[in-house]
Amino acid sequence: MEPIRKLKSRTVVLPTRDIDTDQVIPARFLTTTTREGLGDALFHDLRFNNDGSDNPGFPLNKAEAQGCEFLVAGNNFGCGSSREHAPWALLDYGFRAVISTAFADIFKNNSLKNQLLPIIIDVDTHNWLLANPGVELNIDVEQSTLTLPDGRVARYPIDSFARFCLTQGIDQLGYLQRQLDDIEAFEGGRSWNP
């Protein structure tokens, strides 16, 4: 994995709260057996009309949204299904970070394992971002900060281990495999066996 230390991009805004992973990627696209190409299915039923044409009212379809790598979304983004296809689709489409006031647990975990940043910010900063789509932001992963265009800096919470893995490009499976001695000792020392 490549380390991620600093990101800079403009934002696109989806103000709705409780955007669930069925909306991020509908279940009928989950019959795939790979993780590639899911960007085409991202927000499919919101992005496209029933005849397959673009829904011009959807924020991602606006000209100014092209190339934006930061998605600003309403509270509690990613609730519902555990499908990792949700962060895969967001990444494949080109997003590097999702910014909201809260994320569902499984979505947040899945995102961090795929180097998609779930950035949790305070309500005031969030409201400002909702009201000002398209602004350019800087994210410093090592400092856990989000810098607004006027220089205001918002610190965001992130698990220290997740941050370490992101900034060092650490693969968590490799980390777990290095604990194999402890795992074997645990199995050998249990008072019962499953």
Next chain:
Amino acid sequence: MPGARTLFERVWADHVVVPESADTPAILYIDLHLIHEVTTPQAFSLLRDRGLGVRRPDLTLATMDHSTPTTPVASFRDLEIVGESAANQIRQMEENCRDFGIDLLGFDSDQRGIVHVIGPELGASQPGKTIVCGDSHTSTHGAFGALAFGIGTTEVGHVLATQCLLQRRPKTLAVNLDGGLPEGVSAKDIILTIIGQIGVDGGTGHVIEFRGAAISALDMDARMTICNMSIEAGARAGMIAPDDTTYEYLEGRPRVPQGEAWEQALRRWQVLQSDDDAEFDKTVTIDASAMQPMVTFGTNPGMVVGVNDPVPDGSGDASFRKALDYMQVVPGKPMSANPVDVVFVGSCTNGRLSDLQQAAAVLEGRRVADGVRMLVVPGSQQVKQRAEALGLHRIFTAAGAEWRESGCSMCLGMNGDTVGNGQLSVSTSNRNFEGRQGIGARTVLASPATAAASAVQGYVADPRKLP
């Protein structure tokens, strides 16, 4: 008392391989890994890429449920009905399980079914275990006093390769249900009431323990319905302390210990309780005696209302109004004003035998209303067999409902069982998200009895008030 612990803390402590620190999460051992065809192919590919095996195939149990057809299938020749990519996914699951030495309860097994129905049914889901699956409704198994939660595909790979997960310890939330549940109100109504009260993010970061007289009085099927939907409140997991009801359910099932080992297990399970003075990070108390049949009116499971009560107006909140527009429901009117197109009874939430019995009790001697399509999909092949032994299938088909093979089916519409664009579905499943049951589908979540009553009336209906 120092050292007082919650049920969750007991199970957690029993599985910590390496404790967490400020810089590193805990390494948590997993006792049972349930896998299905949708969230595992990329994990198996990772194992292949790295030349890794499955560390504990004996603790891994596989089935196929999400993309499988529910119309009777005798062989793979029939699989084109679900589409080429689903058929490919199913074939790959067979191949992966064969190559990695994992037990697969596949098409040829009469133990196949929805992963959260078969784990308990086979007795694999037991008190005190850690149970994970690449599926958010893994919280179901917490009904046995297990710590059970959904994970993503990357984590599925971690468990396959190491039988462990990197985890931060979640917080605890006690939901106390005092009072007795009124007649005609079911487990689904309880959990919908709870989610309506604490919200779809009310449990985020927490493991819920459901407690109190109204919980103790429930059978295991009902407890599973409640724990199943913990995730719809955002919770990491839901748990209920094991008791005699739990042990009676488990005794004699194929994968529980037998003989002396059963006695030992019972002794181990009996201490799996929260101490009286154990502290929870949060506590919520709800009066069960005031509960009534509940239905959803919006596009998440927290948007619920009593079946006869007026839909609220949301006070100008844009997300709320968007949900009402999608659902085409009118604030101020009850949900019973809405005509129904489709009724679905099934899913990991309400696809067990007692759920089918509750629906059948309503349908017996009655007919599904003209123009309503009703689908009854048992949660597993075992549920199907037991239902047929009781003659339930005849009640359903005589009423005009379709009786199917087991699977996730119309809960998420992956297998071709979908609700049409704009149609209103009264569904015993767990999610009323936009498009969940099909593009443009409008889902109303309800109990099996409410769903069946709605099928009969042709409108969203209170099962206690059927003529």
